[in-house]
Amino acid sequence: xxxxxxxxxxxxxxxxxxxxxxxxxxxxxxxPLLAPASRxxxxxxxxxxxxxxPAAYWAPAFGARGALHEVRxxxxxxxxxxxxxxxxxxxxxxxxxxxxxxxxxxxxxxxAKAHEAAGEGAFYPPGLLGLGVDPGAAxxxxxxxxxxxxxxxxxxxxxxxxxxxxxxxxxxVILLLRATGPQVDLTATRRLHLAxxxxxxxCVIARGRARDASSCAPYRWVAGxxxxxxxxxxxHGLGRPAWTVALEKGGAIRPPAVIExxxxxxxxxxxxxxxxxxxxxxxxxxxxxMGSV
Amino acid sequence: xxxxxxxxxxxxxxxxxxxxxxxxxxARRAGGEAAxxxxxxxxxxxxxxxxxxxxxxxxQAAGLYPGQPLAEARAxxxxxxxxxxxxxxxxxxxxxxxxxxxxxxxxxxxxGFGRICVEIAGSAHLFGGEAGVLSDLRAxxxxxxxxxxxxxxxxxxAALAVxxxxxxxxxxxxxxxASANVSVSPLSSGPRGGRxxxxxxxxxxxxxxxxxxTSSAFAARIVPSGAVDMALxxxxxxxxxxxxxxxxxxxTLGLKTIGATRRQPRAALVKRFGKAFAARLDAACxxxxxxxxxIAEPTDYSAFARTASPVMTIDAAxxxxxxxxxxLAEKLERDDLGARxxxxxxxxxxxxxxxxxxxxxxxxxxxxxxxxLFRLKFEKGARPVDPGFGFDAFRLTAExxxxxxxxxxxxxxxxxxASFLDEEAQDVRAALSRLADRLSAALGAGEVFFYAPRDTxxxxxxxxxxPALGAETIRTARSAWPAAVSPAGxxxxxxxxxxxxxxxxxxxxxxxxPPARFIWRRVAYRVVRAAGxxxxxxEWRLGEEHMRDYYRVEDACGRRFWIFREGEMGAGDMTWxxxxxxx
Numbered sequence: 001x002x003x004x005x006x007x008x009x010x011x012x013x014x015x016x017x018x019x020x021x022x023x024x025x026x027x028x029x030x031x032p033l034l035a036p037a038s039r040x041x042x043x044x045x046x047x048x049x050x051x052x053x054p055a056a057y058w059a060p061a062f063g064a065r066g067a068l069h070e071v072r073x074x075x076x077x078x079x080x081x082x083x084x085x086x087x088x089x090x091x092x093x094x095x096x097x098x099x100x101x102x103x104x105x106x107x108x109x110x111x112a113k114a115h116e117a118a119g120e121g122a123f124y125p126p127g128l129l130g131l132g133v134d135p136g137a138a139x140x141x142x143x144x145x146x147x148x149x150x151x152x153x154x155x156x157x158x159x160x161x162x163x164x165x166x167x168x169x170x171x172x173v174i175l176l177l178r179a180t181g182p183q184v185d186l187t188a189t190r191r192l193h194l195a196x197x198x199x200x201x202x203c204v205i206a207r208g209r210a211r212d213a214s215s216c217a218p219y220r221w222v223a224g225x226x227x228x229x230x231x232x233x234x235x236h237g238l239g240r241p242a243w244t245v246a247l248e249k250g251g252a253i254r255p256p257a258v259i260e261x262x263x264x265x266x267x268x269x270x271x272x273x274x275x276x277x278x279x280x281x282x283x284x285x286x287x288x289x290m291g292s293v
Numbered sequence: 294x295x296x297x298x299x300x301x302x303x304x305x306x307x308x309x310x311x312x313x314x315x316x317x318x319x320a321r322r323a324g325g326e327a328a329x330x331x332x333x334x335x336x337x338x339x340x341x342x343x344x345x346x347x348x349x350x351x352x353q354a355a356g357l358y359p360g361q362p363l364a365e366a367r368a369x370x371x372x373x374x375x376x377x378x379x380x381x382x383x384x385x386x387x388x389x390x391x392x393x394x395x396x397x398x399x400x401x402x403x404x405g406f407g408r409i410c411v412e413i414a415g416s417a418h419l420f421g422g423e424a425g426v427l428s429d430l431r432a433x434x435x436x437x438x439x440x441x442x443x444x445x446x447x448x449x450x451a452a453l454a455v456x457x458x459x460x461x462x463x464x465x466x467x468x469x470x471a472s473a474n475v476s477v478s479p480l481s482s483g484p485r486g487g488r489x490x491x492x493x494x495x496x497x498x499x500x501x502x503x504x505x506x507t508s509s510a511f512a513a514r515i516v517p518s519g520a521v522d523m524a525l526x527x528x529x530x531x532x533x534x535x536x537x538x539x540x541x542x543x544x545t546l547g548l549k550t551i552g553a554t555r556r557q558p559r560a561a562l563v564k565r566f567g568k569a570f571a572a573r574l575d576a577a578c579x580x581x582x583x584x585x586x587x588i589a590e591p592t593d594y595s596a597f598a599r600t601a602s603p604v605m606t607i608d609a610a611x612x613x614x615x616x617x618x619x620x621l622a623e624k625l626e627r628d629d630l631g632a633r634x635x636x637x638x639x640x641x642x643x644x645x646x647x648x649x650x651x652x653x654x655x656x657x658x659x660x661x662x663x664x665x666l667f668r669l670k671f672e673k674g675a676r677p678v679d680p681g682f683g684f685d686a687f688r689l690t691a692e693x694x695x696x697x698x699x700x701x702x703x704x705x706x707x708x709x710x711a712s713f714l715d716e717e718a719q720d721v722r723a724a725l726s727r728l729a730d731r732l733s734a735a736l737g738a739g740e741v742f743f744y745a746p747r748d749t750x751x752x753x754x755x756x757x758x759x760p761a762l763g764a765e766t767i768r769t770a771r772s773a774w775p776a777a778v779s780p781a782g783x784x785x786x787x788x789x790x791x792x793x794x795x796x797x798x799x800x801x802x803x804x805x806x807p808p809a810r811f812i813w814r815r816v817a818y819r820v821v822r823a824a825g826x827x828x829x830x831x832e833w834r835l836g837e838e839h840m841r842d843y844y845r846v847e848d849a850c851g852r853r854f855w856i857f858r859e860g861e862m863g864a865g866d867m868t869w870x871x872x873x874x875x876x
Contacts, residue, residue, distance in 0.1 A: 085852055085874075088788050092876025107725065114740070119814075120874040121791035125744040125756040126777040130784025131876060134771040135744050139725060139761055141732055142740040152732055159728040225851035230822065231781050237824035238847050240782045241876040263782045 054259050054268050055100060061219045061251040063100025065170070066200045068193035070217035071097070073178075073208040074224025074244065082208045084178055086224045087120060089243045091176050093223040094204040095131045096243075096259060096266045098172035105169050108138035109156040111149050112176040123176075131241065131261060146183040149175055150192065157195040157203055171201040179209040190216040219250035226258045229269065242269065304579075305414040305518065307397060307426060308452025310442045311390075311407040315347045317439050318386045319376055329438065332370050335378040336363045346378050391588055393433075397426055402449065402585030404534075408457075410449040410585055427513040435511055446516040446524065449585060450577035454532035455524055460512045521579050526552030533573045539566055551577070594632070594691035596620035603642050603683025607671045610639055610684050611664060617689040618660040631656025631697030637667055639678070640686040647678050651734055654726040654762050656697040662727060666734050673735035729761035738762045746774045751832055752790060752843075752872070785827075785845070787855040787873030794870035797856060807844050808856065813871055818848040826858070843872065 055062045061069075071094050073086035099106065110123055125135030139156075143149040153173045161171040173196075177184065184207070193216050196203040205217065228239030239260075246256035258269040311317075315335055320328035327333060332352040334345045343363035352373070357366045367373050383406065391409050394401045397420070400412040413426055420426045423445050434441045444455035516524040525532075528551050530543050543566075548554045554562070555574065563571045575581040596617040604610050614637060625631060633656055639647045651666045671678060732741040742758040749755055755775070777786035798812040807823035825844035831837025841857040848854075853875035860867040 088853070088874040088876050089851075092788060095876075109728075117792055119791065119795065120871075121787075121789040124752075124787055124790035124873060125746075126752075126774060126786040127784060127788040127790070127873070127875070129771075129774055129776070130778040130782075130786065131788070135746075135756070135774060136771060138743070139729060139732075140742050140744065140758075141736065143736060148736060152736065155731055156728055159724050161724045161728065225853070227821065227849070227851040228847060228853070231783065238783060238822050238845050238853060238875075241784065241853070242851065243876075244851075261782055 054096075054257075054266055057254060057257060057268055058247050058251055061221075061247055063097055064219060064250075065202045066197050067202065067219060068189060068196050068217040069094070069097055069202070069204045070189070070215050070220045071204060071206045072220065072222045072248075073206070074222050082210075083224070084208050085120070087176065087178055087206070087208060089225040090206040090208075090223045091174070092131060092241050092261075093221065093243045093245055093259065094174050094176075094206045095128070095133055096261070097204055097221075098170075098174065098202055099132055100266065106134075106137065107161055107169070107171045108133065109141065109153070109171070109173045110138055110176070111141045111143060111152050111156075111173065113146070113149060113178075114142045114144060116176075116178045132265075146177065146181050146188075149177060150183065150188045153192055153203060154195045157192065157199050157201045160199075161201070171199075173201060173203045175203070175205045175207075177205060177207050180207055180211060182211045184210065184215075185212045186214050186216050193217060217249075220248045222246045222248055222256075226260075226269075229260065303414055304412065304447050305417065305423065306446055306449050306452040306585075307411040307413045307423075307430075308444050308446065308449065308454075308456040309394070309409045309411075309430070310453060310456040311409075311439055312442065312457075313347070313349055313440045314387065314390075314407040315378060315383050316349045318383050319379070321386075321438075322379075322382065323376070327374050328376075331374055332357070333374045333376075334363070334366055336375055337378045337380075388588075390439075395588075397430070400585050400587040402587055404449065404453060408453055410452060412585060413445070423515050427515070431511045431513065438510075440510045441512075443511070443513040444516060445514075447518060447521045448577060448579045449583055450533065450573070451516065451521045451525055451579070454528055454577060455514060455516055458528050458532045459524060460514045521577070522555075525577055526550060526555070530554055533577055535570060535573060539570060542566070594621060594624055594630070594694060595688060596624075597686070597688045599686045600684070603685045605680050605683050607678055607680070610680075610687065611668055611671070613684075614667070614687050614689060615660070615664060617687055618663050621689050621691060622658045622660050622663075625658040625691065625694065625697070629697060630691075630694045631658045632663070632691040633657075633693040633695050634691070635663060635667075636690045636692050638688040638690070639684045640688070641680065642682040642685050645681065649674075649678075650692070652730070652738075652762060654730050654733075655723060656695040657727075657730075658697065662730075666731060669731060669735045726761075733760070733762045749832065750829055751837075752786065752829070784875060787853075788876040790855075790873040791871060794857070794872050797869040797871055799856075799858075799869040808846060808869065811846075811856065811869065813854075818846075818852070818854075820846045821849050822847040845875065 071090045073082035073084065073090045075082050098108070112122065123140060125138075128135045128138070141149075141152050141156075143152060153175050156171070156173045159171075161169065184205070189205070192203050192205070195201075205215075206223075223243050223245045226242040226244040228242050230237070230239050240262065242258055242260040244256055245259050247254060259266050260269050316328055316333060319335060320326075328349065330351075332355050333349045334352050334357060335347040336343045337346050338344075345357060345359050345361045345363060345366055348357045348359060348366075352366070352370065355370045357369065357373075363375060367375070387403075387406055391401055391403050394409055394411050398411045398413045398416045402410045404410060413423070417423045417426050420429050427443055427445070430441075430443055442456045442460045444452050444460060446452040446455055529549060530551055531540050533551070543549070543554065548557065551574070555578075559571065562574075572581060576583040598613065598617055600613050604613060621632070621635075632653060634650060634652050636648055636650045639649075641647070649667065649670050651663075651670055653666075657663060729741050738760050739758075741761045743761055744756045745759045747754055747757045778784045795813065797808075799808040800810040801808050807825060808820050810817060810819050812818070823844050823846045826842035827844075829841050829843060831839045831841075839859055840861070841859050843855060843857045846854050846856060855872040855875065856869060857872050858867055858869050
């Protein structure tokens with residue numbers, strides 16, 4: 001075997017692989033991934049020109065309809081196990097995703113597993129108002145298992161509740177799965193994505209710890225909490241909801257950014273920074289404990 | 294006159310008289326044989342005394358009669374079985390029984406309890422003539438263990454009169470030349486079998502019972518067309534349904550039979566007894582047309598089918614039910630109705646059955662929707678359905694129906710806020726209702742819900758779960774929710790509310806100040822920002838005496854929590870708990 005043959009075979013393999021990649025991208029209805037060399041360039045561009053509009057910054061992923069979005073809970077450090085305490089942030093960002101591309105009326109179906117409501121708790125409608133969601137326009141579903149949740153989501157997506165992409169009536173199905181078992185896999189996410197694509201609805205899986213982390217979602221986000229900006233009229237108080245978000249898949253590679261709720265919609269905060277989910281460090285015994293465990 | 298004659302020839306009425314109906318219905322409801330084989334009476338409280346209203350033939354043979362005080366009857370017949378009469382239940386059962394007579398003709402009239410007329414002029418040939426009608430009737434009534442007298446004549450009054458008074462006489466002696474007794478051969482098999490249970494399925498006797506023991510349980514007579522006068526003449530005047538005073542007066546005057554009365558000069562009769570009496574006489578003889586006031590056919594929204602060979606899988610059974618759904622949908626559409634609850638009965642080969650019910654939030658008759666819901670129910674049901682030796686018959690019944698009007702689309706938008714009233718929202722609501730049906734069928738009705746606001750300041754109760762199934766009016770306008778967000782867009786209420794607030798270890802700079810640090814689930818959080826307190830008291834009318842100071846806090850990472858301090862300041866029993874999490 002000569003070097004030339006080896007080169008030819010390697011080239012043929014690369015061509016075949018790139019063709020397959022293009023095919024997968026077509027199936028997933030997204031632009032083909034950029035070559036590794038040009039990725040770095042895109043990254044540098046982004047840093048130099050931070051966009052204020054999330055839809056422009058994460059085009060076309062942010063608010064995309066007719067597709068499945070996956071929002072992973074951010075981990076304590078990069079690449080680590082997702083932190084269950086990021087559930088509220090991930091769910092909040094899922095709501096931001098759903099309200100972004102919507103014109104006209106917006107209906108929601110919220111799905112969660114019953115036993116996961118312990119701890120931080122279950123959906124609380126008055127809290128939804130704070131993120132611009134009409135609690136009365138939502139159907140809430142409690143399931144016992146991942147399988148039921150997936151089935152309910154697919155049923156909801158296939159219901160004629162929306163006019164398709166760009167229509168007046170929109171439906172977002174949001175699953176909050178704090179921990180997923182083996183049922184939430186490539187096949188299940190594929191089904192959801194196809195159902196969303198067929199109907200023009202939007203499906204968001206906010207997902208924490210996963211047994212099988214593989215997913216067919218064309219857009220994958222990682223969302224975690226971000227410190228809020230204090231407002232001038234509430235100096236000591238809290239600011240508007242804000243999250244640190246990174247788009248891992250399904251668009252141009254951009255550095256993570258902080259997205260913040262505003263009075264009308266969502267904006268990007270300019271100081272885009274790497275998410276720092278540093279652990280709180282050692283536990284401290286309180287010097288002056290008023291509560292009891 | 295010619296027209297009248299035509300009428301007379303054209304009409305043939307089957308009159309049925311059920312003399313012991315009340316007792317037989319009681320026996321059927323109570324079960325057991327005592328009421329039919331031993332002296333038995335039904336009594337009611339009348340004028341502050343218990344008096345008999347019905348006595349069976351054994352009791353009558355012992356000398357008991359309706360109207361007799363119960364105490365007297367008990368003295369005459371020691372160990373007499375007696376029960377309280379139940380006229381309301383009897384009326385309902387009699388109604389159902391009357392519905393069954395619709396098989397003999399489309400016009401069925403009821404003339405008081407136990408007396409039924411059917412127009413059979415055009416339908417007798419379906420049973421092989423009038424004798425065939427009586428034969429069929431005999432088989433069915435004997436099977437149901439109802440004693441009956443039947444007659445076929447030209448007028449309702451004559452048919453009933455002959456049935457009530459003229460049948461037994463004719464049976465004994467055949468005195469009346471104008472009538473022909475029907476000899477009805479006992480049928481070897483009952484009318485059951487086949488797919489149509491007689492009597493609308495409600496009053497079908499338990500299988501395996503033979504015909505009743507008494508030979509006189511059924512007697513019938515056919516009065517030939519045009520021979521009504523001759524049949525009526527020997528009967529007592531009482532058969533004409535007159536008021537007791539008139540009957541008494543006629544008897545006093547010696548006019549005991551209809552024939553004797555008819556031979557009197559008509560003018561004098563009218564003058565003496567009034568026009569009403571003459572009219573009754575004319576109606577009986579057919580000189581005046583007496584109409585039946587027909588009972589309505591019951592609205593029965595069900596469909597039934599059999600399979601050629603038993604099916605072993607649910608899929609195949611549902612495939613078999615497909616035709617039923619279409620049939621039922623057609624029936625419902627005809628009456629502008631939709632089903633709210635459907636029951637699918639799957640009958641197994643060994644006479645057992647399985648029933649599956651589905652509920653709909655909104656009236657439905659779309660076959661695909663219905664089938665899909667049943668499929669869901671079978672697939673997601675708690676335990677699989679055992680086909681046994683196979684299913685061989687299916688019945689689909691709409692147990693609850695509701696009007697399903699054509700949807701009206703509003704031409705004008707009512708108001709901007711009332712978005713759920715407008716046309717698009719109506720469609721969405723219908724689709725949402727369908728979705729809720731499907732999800733509820735599979736997951737349980739309590740697991741699929743809307744939230745409705747409740748006017749309270751206690752956070753745990755501010756939102757109420759309202760089951761989505763059938764909740765057409767639950768969806769509330771956005772304005773109904775209390776504003777839980779500051780003008781600047783900062784939420785006051787968390788995204789998640791904990792059902793059981795977990796305890797925290799808190800370090801605060803001041804006893805009544807916000808926390809500086811807290812430990813939740815063994816992890817420490819340093820509070821960077823805090824807002825509060827928001828003091829909320831329990832609702833005194835519910836006996837809640839707690840006082841809670843809520844703080845919104847944010848830690849260094851940006852996690853936002855809602856925590857509260859409960860208890861009196863300085864009382865020493867203060868606890869901190871985590872109420873929820875903000876986005």
